[in-house]
Amino acid sequence: MTAIGKPVKRLVDPRLLRGHGRYVADIHRPGLLHAAFVRSVHAHAEIIGVDISRARGLAGVVAIWTPDEVAFSPLPLLFAHPKLDPVTQTPLGHMVHHVGEPVAIVVATSRYRAEDAIAAIRVEYRVLSGVAFLHEALSKGAPRVHRDRPHNLAGEFEQRVGDAQAALREAPVVVHDHFEVGRISCMPIETRGLLAEWDGGLDKHLTVYAATQTPHMMRHIYGQYFGLEAENVRVVAPDVGGAFGAKEPFYVEDLVVAWAARELSRPVVWIEDRLEHLSAAVHEREQIHESAMGLTRDGRILAVHDQFLAGTGAYVPWGIIVPIITSTLIPGTFQVPHYLCHAKVAYTNTTPLAPYRGAGRPQAAMVINRLLDAAALKLGLDPAEIRRRNFIPTDAFPYETGLISREGSPMVIDSGDYPDLWETLLQEGQYSYWRQRQKALDEDDRAIGIGVAIALENTGMGPFEGAVVSVKENGTVTVATGAASQGQGHETSLAQIVADVLGVRMDSVRVHEGDTDAVPLGTGTFASRTAAIAGSAAHGASLLVKQKILAMAGQLLEASADDLDLKDGRVHVKGVPEKSLTLGDLAFMAQGPFPGSTYSWPIEPGLSATHYFVPAGAVYSASAHLVVVEVEKHTGQIKILHYVSAHDCGREINPLIVKGQIIGGIVAGIGTALYEEVLYDREGQLLTNSLMDYLIPGAVEMPDIISLSQGTPTPLNPLGVKGVGESGAIPSPQAVSAAVQDAVRGWGIAIRRVPVHSQDVYLRDPRS
């Protein structure tokens, strides 16, 4: 049986495409009430009073809570770090620190009624000065984001290998760079949302259906807040329509909605609308970098020094993971003997930042690839060639980088073959053909540009993920894991893994995810971890079940385990197909005979096993992109002519799903490079507060994308699998912006910021 490696169509799609998905907003409960939030219209203000007198009497309004009636403790800090001075959000507190922060909650018989009440509520603010622009946040005399803190620095840290400053002083060739990355919204098609209901009685029980990436973490936080044992909280992530990081942190709404349901003894649902998503769900990317690279005259890297400022918005919903990831991944696939990265993280009076697909890695890819492009230009080398001269050699793995990774341990790259990945990209992507075509283009109203970039992705991080694999009486195999799918196709790829181990058909494997009652402990779905970690857990649990099957069948068929084979849902004696048992029959017998009898099987009851996979360290995927763009001189219109990706995610469980992830990531990356940006004015007013102004690229804007696979298996998990969920999004902003830069270099235009828009690259018309 070899389901692994086959481009099997996703099992979930027929159901979703027919409209049979069941998302939080599809769940109904008798007596269900609807919540909506009054949100701050100011970036920094004290709430003097909230007048609810008109709203209270409106039809359908059940309850309103304002800062005067409640006192919540601040949200728990996720991902503490010794260098982090954390401020987490206080639900419905008297101070607001960004536009869109919840001020009060209204619960009503419908969302319409709740919004009517919101329109009738008057909030009196005392507006305070604040700071919205990242580049001003740490300036001397900048207004303070939090009045009770002396400054706006949230954290400051360094990564150091060797002595980069000394090496730069002595380097024969040095290039400098400065660039900024704009702020991005995660923007899943399904926004956030949750439905909370309490079961009464002495032993209170909370059930929450939430569009979340992290059900077990939510369960833990609810337990802490409400003083409940874990078994008295159940968090279920039903079908979830995308997340990309937005559904990873624990938000004020998550707490307050569950709290309101308890106060009212009624189920309460809140579904975020698109306007709320833009102002209240986390953003990411915003960073400003100053960097330098020292090289030998033949283009070998001697040192890299990067100083950057990362925004975290008003709070730290996910620690300072994003800038830490950036700091560890700048050297990427290259040998950098001396490296210094100095990061400062600043608070601003804006929506908080936390990981979005890619999580700090696209920024890291920009730093190193931009420096290499600058160095290539200075040295007269081809951008493809300068990278060749600097890759970590293929025989150097496991490669000790000398850096400290995000989990606090030494960063070791497990496996890879970057020279081969690079040549695959250049050859299959017809790099030299496009260079020739670029030179041959003889039109004065347009130019062609070629961008290349390569990036490293640390994937498959811990601490662990578990899987419970069980064979049912009817032969169906169930797999329960702590991961939660938001559309990644886990139900298919995990089924492929289990089907192979147990010798059953894929369609007899059912994957249950996102339910804290289905598996006791779990971590969640983020950081490209499910295939590597939950996949390995499912693999391990399946092997344990297989052992049970063999032991039991061995006794029944009077054969040793070595003489047994699992195939088509049966276990049989090798060469004697008629001596066989179905897995379903074994599962029935393993439940034990009738009550009062004696259990005589050589295994513990139940054809089921639990396995937690604890990875020894991150596994490193790599991806390289080649992009060709055409830029029109007089309008600045940017058109992508050619897009090729080559990636290494180890062994591919399902190449179709891998390809889908790669393309999805690239689409996101093109958005980051050319279209999407959350903008504030200096006072912290959100300027891009609807999809009229926050531009998501559509299918028409997307080029055909060629996705190539390499696949160097990792030794760190039994499947040889590395993560791929974010890969496409990582080198893409750099590859695209580098292509645009390459096109407009001749017009004297320098690109120092993404997204890059047509208006940044048109040539002011000399004919006028």
Place this chain on the structure above:
Amino acid sequence: MKPAPFDYIVPQSLEEALGLLHDLIAQGVDVKVIAGGQSLMPLMNMRLATPAALIDLESLSGELAYIEEGNGLLRVGPLTPHYRLEESPVIARACPIITEAEALIGHPQIRSRGTIGGSLSHADPSAELPLIWTLLEGRAILATKTGQRVLRPQEFFISYLMTALAPDEIITEVQLPVALEGVGQALEEFSPRHGDFALAAVACQVSLDEAGCLRGARLAVGGAGPTPIDVSEVLEGYRGEAVTEKLALAVANQMVTHLDPPDDLHASREYRLNLVRELGRRAILKSYQRCLRTTDV
């Protein structure tokens, strides 16, 4: 993103609609008419518009959705949805620039619901149909309970999203001249994504004299001010001259001196002017080329 409460009224005839509108306005009710709802519904969902009552004209589609050609005039019912304009062979022959424009208007879902009357009434200065209606100096028939009047584009459009439509008035017909044989039309626009409102758009219509030189000259700009702007006078100044790249550039350069576009999130004033210049140049040359093609036939 849920609208405030409103009364929803479905009239059975235009006469009834106008009567209701008149009476409600007289009672001081904040009433609006709704057609395809492609602009009004988002405004209501965001509570930027909170009318107390809506009169839904959709029930009048039988009466007010039509495309008719006669006596050199194209008469279009205000409830005609975009997709019918897009697919109409009458439009393709009598006013091909509308066919060209429709492909650029929003997405199929929007074109399925949105109407020509709605587009003019909403009066977004970047929208395609207001621009073409301005280019071609069309007419709109506006009716109230007590009478009707005919307005030209310059009289109808007042400013951003503002028209001369009185609160109790409904557009009952949109009129456009039929493009005569030998006329060339072109629309050039630039938007960041397909289907977006244009950052700038230029529409042009030319015809040639027997010597192949410029005779009829119409030129209008969208997205560069509070309304679509008729800059035909610039092109008219070149009547009798040969249409060349040089002429097109000269007109384009001159055209932008009549404009004062704003800075906004998506385009600076300077970039907009640059776009108008380039799009204008292209539109003039393209309409000229099309002129030559139809004249040859």
